[in-house]
Amino acid sequence: xxxxxxxxxxxxxxxxxxxxxxxxxxxxxxxxxxxxxxxxxxxxxxxxxxxxxxxxxxxxxxxxxxxxxxxxxxxxxxxxxxxxxxxxxxxxxxxxxxxxxxxxxxxxxxxxxx
Amino acid sequence: xxxxxxxxxxxxxxxxxxxxxxxxxxxxxxxxxxxxxxxxxxxxxxxxxxxxxxxxxxxxxxxxxxxxxxxxxxxxxxxxxxxxxxxxxxxxxxxxxxxxxxxxxxxxxxxxxx
Numbered sequence: 001x002x003x004x005x006x007x008x009x010x011x012x013x014x015x016x017x018x019x020x021x022x023x024x025x026x027x028x029x030x031x032x033x034x035x036x037x038x039x040x041x042x043x044x045x046x047x048x049x050x051x052x053x054x055x056x057x058x059x060x061x062x063x064x065x066x067x068x069x070x071x072x073x074x075x076x077x078x079x080x081x082x083x084x085x086x087x088x089x090x091x092x093x094x095x096x097x098x099x100x101x102x103x104x105x106x107x108x109x110x111x112x113x114x
Numbered sequence: 115x116x117x118x119x120x121x122x123x124x125x126x127x128x129x130x131x132x133x134x135x136x137x138x139x140x141x142x143x144x145x146x147x148x149x150x151x152x153x154x155x156x157x158x159x160x161x162x163x164x165x166x167x168x169x170x171x172x173x174x175x176x177x178x179x180x181x182x183x184x185x186x187x188x189x190x191x192x193x194x195x196x197x198x199x200x201x202x203x204x205x206x207x208x209x210x211x212x213x214x215x216x217x218x219x220x221x222x223x224x225x226x227x228x
Contacts, residue, residue, distance in 0.1 A: 031214055034216060034217065043220050043222045044219035046219070091156075091157075097169075098169050098211030099211065100147060100164075100213050101170050106156045107156055
């Protein structure tokens, strides 16, 4: 059974700081890994998708890496801003054929202070 | 273009009642998945439908059922509601089935059971 763990569970940083969020998974037989952002009481916003054959993806101030063999991914946020405050979730997809199934971690709650 | 839309946004029910939640995928998307997110946890996979057929089912009791219509919209039905069914129910759509497609989520339906 796939298990996804995110460390730390919560993080508070001053504005402008660079930070790294960690995600680990127990079963390396994944097709891709997706990072999401969730604001309180809201749905999920997709940030980055890394296919299993890729090592990293970048979007603006965000960079996600994937080491499938070791079961690890990191999300790097550069020059953090108060608007980055949210819960960040990683999820791995293991569906076969036309199936699709995401297994999520419990998230890292990020607060960026002024 | 409109994103994934879910209705209703909030719902209050009592134990033993039945509920139907609705989801409209992004235009052109043929795969719809349902997830349950209990407060403080990551979303848990319930169902996935692609081309109107069930392609995956999570570890949920038979009280949970779903279907997908010819226009690719979907309904999630829950019978005999329990207090533990209180959660945010999220719908996600993707262009096609399979694990390589990014999942796009709606804002969810907040279900409260009294």
